[in-house]
Amino acid sequence: MFDRLVTVYERMNHILSLQIDRYWRFRASRWVRGRVLDLCSGSGEMGAALRRVSPHQVIGVDFSRPMLERARSFHRLSWVVQADAEALPFPDHTFDTVTxxxxxxxxxxxxxxxxEVFRVLLPGGQFVILEMALPHIPFRWGYAVYLTQVLPKVGGFVTSDYSAYRYLAQSILRFDLKKGVVREELHCVGFHSVEVVPLVGGTAWVFIAKKEK
Ligand SMILES: C[S@@+](CC[C@H](N)C(=O)[O-])C[C@H]1O[C@@H](n2cnc3c(N)ncnc32)[C@H](O)[C@@H]1O
Known part of the structure; x- marks a missing residue:
């Protein structure tokens, strides 16, 4: 699906989020320090945001080759690796931050x-997750209607890929239900503290999980 979307992916994100996705990435990038590995790096927008705040080289990992090629050609990210975020090809204790x-x-x-993230992080390192969800009440139900009724139609109409934008809406709704267990899962693999920060009324969430020094 992401291979198919590569040429329209960023433009559609900006249209459908009214450019707010740029702000979400900017906010999440403020937690970053040291040597950074960016998982599910896609076309490289997060990598480009990270490069603005980190003096170090950012390494992007994604399993979609077309997305990585776009990151290389459009955002000039030269350090990209085709790999599965669930089986990282890096030694233990390599990075200060994984995003x-x-x-x-x-x-x-x-x-x-x-x-895998816990394994490749240095002691004292941190994992910064940015993800979309439903905003707080009173905007929650209006946003759910936008996600399920408007977004798939607009996304589908512009790209002719209705299934991709139905998937986007459904995956955000699923994550919203699941977001409460992310903190527990991070603790479960060994992270000793997890901070959770809602952005723009809860439309996106940042999880900052720290590995003990
Ligand atoms: C919604 S895009 C996010 C791209 C980028 N991080 C951004 O800020 O726009 C999700 C990306 O995750 C990648 N992806 C999904 N599952 C993956 C996995 N198991 N390993 C590596 N990449 C994965 C997809 O190929 C896609 O490029």
Whole structure:
């Protein structure tokens, strides 16, 4: 699905989120420090946001080759690796920060990914997850209607890929129901503290999980 969307992916994100996705990434990037691995890096927008705040090289990981090629050609991210976020090809204790923007709800086995992230982080390192959900009341139900009724139609009409935008809406709704257990799962794999920060009324959430020093 992501291979198919590569040429329209970023433009559609900006249209459907009214450009707010740029702000979500900017906010999440403020937690980043040191050597960074960006999981589910896609076309490289998060990598580009991270490059603005990190003096270090950012390594992007995604399993979609077309997305990685776009990251290389459009955002000039030269360090990209085609790999599965659930089986990372890096040694233990390599990175200060691992990020994952809008990738978590697409993973088959998030717990496996969390274990891998914990393994490749240095002691004292942190995992920064950015993901979309439904906003707080009173906007919650209006937003749910937008997600299920408007977004798939607009996304489908512009790209002719209705199933991709139905999937986007459904995966956000599923994540909203599941977001309460993310903290527990992060603790379960060994992270000693997890901070959870809602952005823009809860339309996106940042989880900052820290590994003990
Ligand atoms: C919604 S996009 C997010 C892209 C980017 N992080 C952003 O901020 O726009 C999700 C990306 O996750 C990738 N992905 C999904 N599951 C993956 C996995 N198990 N391993 C690596 N990449 C994965 C997809 O190929 C896609 O590029």
């Amino acid at each position: 994952c923007a809008f990738g978590l709800r697409n993973l088959k086995d998030p717990l496996r990914c969390f274990q």
